[in-house]
Amino acid sequence: MLANDLGSTGRVLEAVLRFHPPAVPRVRLPDLRGGIGAMSQDDTARAATPTAVVTGASSGIGAATVRRLRAEGYDVLAVARRADRLDALAAETGCTTLTADLTDQTDVDRLRGAVEERFGGDLTALVNNAGGAFGTDTVETGRVEDWQRMFDVNVLATLRVTQALLPSLRSGRGGDVLVMSSTAARIAYEGGGGYTAAKHAESVMAETLRLELAGDPVRVLEVAPGMVKTEEFSLNRTGGDAARAEAVYVGVREPLVAEDVADCVAWMLTRPRHVNVDLLVVRPLAQAAQHKVVRERD
Numbered sequence: 001m002l003a004n005d006l007g008s009t010g011r012v013l014e015a016v017l018r019f020h021p022p023a024v025p026r027v028r029l030p031d032l033r034g035g036i037g038a039m040s041q042d043d044t045a046r047a048a049t050p051t052a053v054v055t056g057a058s059s060g061i062g063a064a065t066v067r068r069l070r071a072e073g074y075d076v077l078a079v080a081r082r083a084d085r086l087d088a089l090a091a092e093t094g095c096t097t098l099t100a101d102l103t104d105q106t107d108v109d110r111l112r113g114a115v116e117e118r119f120g121g122d123l124t125a126l127v128n129n130a131g132g133a134f135g136t137d138t139v140e141t142g143r144v145e146d147w148q149r150m151f152d153v154n155v156l157a158t159l160r161v162t163q164a165l166l167p168s169l170r171s172g173r174g175g176d177v178l179v180m181s182s183t184a185a186r187i188a189y190e191g192g193g194g195y196t197a198a199k200h201a202e203s204v205m206a207e208t209l210r211l212e213l214a215g216d217p218v219r220v221l222e223v224a225p226g227m228v229k230t231e232e233f234s235l236n237r238t239g240g241d242a243a244r245a246e247a248v249y250v251g252v253r254e255p256l257v258a259e260d261v262a263d264c265v266a267w268m269l270t271r272p273r274h275v276n277v278d279l280l281v282v283r284p285l286a287q288a289a290q291h292k293v294v295r296e297r298d
Contacts, residue, residue: 051075051119052269053111055102055161056130057095058085060230061180064258065127066095068266074125077118079111102130102157112164123168125269128158129180131202133195147194154198159205166218174217176269179206180261183226183281187290210278219276221268226283227293229255251295256284 052069056062058080066078066089076095079102080086086097098114100107115123131154135146162177169175184196185203203222210220229249249255261282268277286294 049073049075050124051077051122052125052127053077053079053115053123053161053165054127054129055079055157056180057089057097058082061225061228061258061261062127062129063089064262065129065265067093068259068262069125069127069269070095072266072270075119077114080130102161103152105160108157108160108164111161112168115165115168119168121168122172123165123175124173125176125178126162126165126169127178127180127265128161130154130157130161131180131198133184133192135194136191137194138191139193142194147197150194150198151201154195155201155205158202162209169218170216174219174273176219176221177206177209178221178223178265178268179203180265181206181222181224183224183283183290185224186281189290210276217273219273221277222279223261223264223268224279224281225256225261225264226281226290227252227255227287228258228261230258251297252284252286252293253296254284254286256282 050073052074054062054066054069054076057066057078062078062080063085066076069076070093076093077098078086078089078095079098079100081099081101083097083099086099089095090097096118098111100111102108102111115121132150134149135143137143137146158179166177169177179202181203182195182199184192185199188196203224206220206222213220227249264280264282268280271277288294
């Protein structure tokens with residue numbers, strides 16, 4: 001994705017988030033589409049290896065998160081709609097893949113079964129990254145179809161997947177539900193009614209889930225990125241208009257990139273189990289707020 005001041009701890013967080021651990025050896029794992037029944041692991045090895053499901057993994061923040069978690073030693077199941085992108089990511093990182101449309105309950109049920117087969121039902125982390133923004137119309141002129149699509153992929157897909165995988169996250173040592181929201185979940189702005197509404201809903205869902213799971217061995221974490229320059233987020237939002245998509249970042253010195261957000265995800269997931277990072281808001285230095293962006297002139 002597609003898109004607070006941390007106060008006096010900002011410099012410490014910056015140092016931590018810029019740390020990149022050395023990559024672990026790449027291990028090629030079988031592709032789920034080749035038959036998940038043949039992929040059970042030794043119980044001892046499974047217990048020693050953290051496991052993760054990353055949705056929306058075919059590009060941008062999702063793909064960067066898969067790469068980073070593989071480098072952290074996670075056994076990762078990458079989930080997305082585009083099989084060709086997943087194939088390339090599997091060849092690069094050794095992740096396992098599942099092609100699925102998470103707005104379809106049948107595919108979510110397939111994901112639940114894949115987690116049972118691949119990880120023995122013991123899941124360490126779920127990264128709910130699938131999402132997106134479609135359109136920049138006003139509330140008055142917005143297309144209902146765009147709003148429906150944004151709620152389906154940002155809100156209801158997160159709900160479906162979280163419901164399906166909570167039993168696996170509760171088992172064993174406990175697990176993490178990480179929600180990739182946005183700074184759009186914290187404010188409103190013109191031309192963003194549908195996206196901000198969907199991201200507000202997703203964020204409140206995370207807050208509510210944290211309350212409801214109090215006492216369970218499951219942490220609920222939220223990352224709210226600001227301006228992140230990826231290859232597809234703004235392009236999708238502008239309906240494929242490359243010039244309008246690029247204009248979003250014109251003059252902005254060093255907008256965030258997908259790898260910056262993946263650093264945040266890895267840092268949050270690897271904190272000691274008693275540490276729950278409820279919300280991490282991350283923006284580029286040039287973006288003081290949603291409506292305050294410094295743009296340099298030529």
